[in-house]
Amino acid sequence: MVKLTQRLGGLVLRFAAFCAALGAVIAMITSRERSSFFVISLVAKYSDLAAFKYFVIANAIVTVYSFLVLFLPKESLLWKFVVVLDLMVTMLLTSSLSAAVAVAQVGKRGNANAGWLPICGQVPRFCDQITGALIAGLVALVLYVFLLIFSIHHVVDPFLLRKS
Amino acid sequence: MAREKIVVAGGTTKSWKLLLGLRIFAFMATLAAAIVMSLNKETKTLVVATIGTVPIKATLTAKFQHTPAFVFFVIANVMVSFHNLLMIALQIFSPKLEYKGLRLLSIAILDMLNATLVSAAANAAVFVAELGKNGNKHAKWNKVCDRFATYCDHGAGAIIAAFAGVILMLLVSAVSISRLLINSKNFSTTATTTSVV
Numbered sequence: 001m002v003k004l005t006q007r008l009g010g011l012v013l014r015f016a017a018f019c020a021a022l023g024a025v026i027a028m029i030t031s032r033e034r035s036s037f038f039v040i041s042l043v044a045k046y047s048d049l050a051a052f053k054y055f056v057i058a059n060a061i062v063t064v065y066s067f068l069v070l071f072l073p074k075e076s077l078l079w080k081f082v083v084v085l086d087l088m089v090t091m092l093l094t095s096s097l098s099a100a101v102a103v104a105q106v107g108k109r110g111n112a113n114a115g116w117l118p119i120c121g122q123v124p125r126f127c128d129q130i131t132g133a134l135i136a137g138l139v140a141l142v143l144y145v146f147l148l149i150f151s152i153h154h155v156v157d158p159f160l161l162r163k164s
Numbered sequence: 165m166a167r168e169k170i171v172v173a174g175g176t177t178k179s180w181k182l183l184l185g186l187r188i189f190a191f192m193a194t195l196a197a198a199i200v201m202s203l204n205k206e207t208k209t210l211v212v213a214t215i216g217t218v219p220i221k222a223t224l225t226a227k228f229q230h231t232p233a234f235v236f237f238v239i240a241n242v243m244v245s246f247h248n249l250l251m252i253a254l255q256i257f258s259p260k261l262e263y264k265g266l267r268l269l270s271i272a273i274l275d276m277l278n279a280t281l282v283s284a285a286a287n288a289a290v291f292v293a294e295l296g297k298n299g300n301k302h303a304k305w306n307k308v309c310d311r312f313a314t315y316c317d318h319g320a321g322a323i324i325a326a327f328a329g330v331i332l333m334l335l336v337s338a339v340s341i342s343r344l345l346i347n348s349k350n351f352s353t354t355a356t357t358t359s360v361v
Contacts (some may be wrong), residue, residue, distance in 0.1 A: 048302040051291040080345075087276055087337065094280045095287035102233035102288035103295065107303065113230040114296065116305040148276070152269075152341075 007074060010154065013147050018066035020140035021059045021093075027133035028056050033126040044123040046130070051103035058096035059137060062089055062144075079155050086148045093141045097134065104130055179346075183339050184255050190332035191248035193325050194282060198241035201289075201322035204228045206315040226308065226315040233292040234319070240285035241326060244278045244333065251275075268347055272340040279333035286326040293319055 032045045046052040069082060108127065110118035120127040205227050212222045228234040251271070254261075261267075297316060299307040309316040 042302075044302070048300065050294060054291070083341065084338070087279075087341075090276075091280050091283045091334070094284040098236075098284035098288040099291040102236075102292050105232060106292065106295065106305075111230065113224075113226070114306070114308050116303075119303050149273070152272075152344075155345075 006154070010147070010150050011070065013143055013150065014066050014070055017140050017143035017147060018063055018070065020136050020143060021062040021066065024059045024133045024136035024140060025056055025063060027129055027136060028052060028059075031126050031129035031133070033123045035122050042122060044119065044126045049103055049107075051099040052130070055096045055100040055133070055137065058092045059140065062093060062140065065089055079151070083148075083151045083155050086144065086151050090141070090144045090148055093137065093144055097137045097141055100130075100134055100137070104134060179339060179343055180255065180259065183336065183343075184252065186332055186336045186339065187248050187252050187255070190329055190336055191245050191252060193329035193332055194241045194245040194248065197286075197322045197325035197329060198238050198245060200318055200325065201228055201234060201241070202238045204234075204315060204318045204322065206312050208312060210311065226312040228319070231292055231296075233288045237285045237289040237322070237326065240281050241329070244282045244329065247274065247278045248336075268340075268344050272337065272344045275333070275337035275340045279330070279337045282326065282333055283330045286323060286330050289319075289326070290323050293323060 028046050032043070034041060034043045036042075046056065065085065069085075072078060072082065104127075106116065107130075108118055108120045110116050205225065207223060207225045209221050209223045211219045213220045228238065251274075293316070295305065296308040299305050
């Protein structure tokens, strides 16, 4: 019975991480805003910034990976591989999230020393949607850290609880 | 049946030596990245405007503290190199330590956390540096590197060292996890062996 609840907990976590990563991708892709500034019209989309493109690609990979692992059978030998892949996916998530947050912070506050003006004043809805996507990415990251610890516990049994 | 204590790696086994070597290289890489980026500073006198025939000069400084991503880069690299230093000291000064209970697991988890930390720091810095190097037409952000070339070069060197540190930390955490795996596998298959790996 304990094993069933453990496995169910792992499945629920992975499904939640899948939803969070999918939400991050969708929120970032659909963020597009046009603002007119006198005669000039400025269109802000996520693909203008390389960090946001990397964020979308990384979270898309994580979404596909979580979806595939959801269907892995319990006794499969691939679970050892899943530990390694979970670590790599966690690193991918942290790097994409931190890059996107660093660039979004420059967009929000600007950089007075470099003469870069913040753009959030002109495209507020774009900024809000990017913020939402980044929060979803953070939720996916936290869930994946828990999943990593869970995978190690499931495969490696470091407390040597199984008597087999 | 009483459980034997597992002694994983005296000072002579292969995985111990490999782990020590990898940790030394990772320590050097992250320390170099932290030092080079924290000493990154360039002052230049530039002509800002021209009134009539008199050029107005202003002295501008490019420091790493101006960019929060670089501050995070320095702090994270210092933390990871400190972690590596602690682990190296642990390995050198007590090579025959018994890894019972939580010790091997906590080393593996700490290695993984530090690998993700240094990867996050290096990635944030590289994307912000790319913004400084190429600018961004859509947001109307100008390039910085055409005027502060030395600052950009030093920053690039620090970021390359940090990426070397990322790869090395990934290898370190892989070796730590494999030691954990071998420890648990050998415990469940043999009951009399006390020295493993």
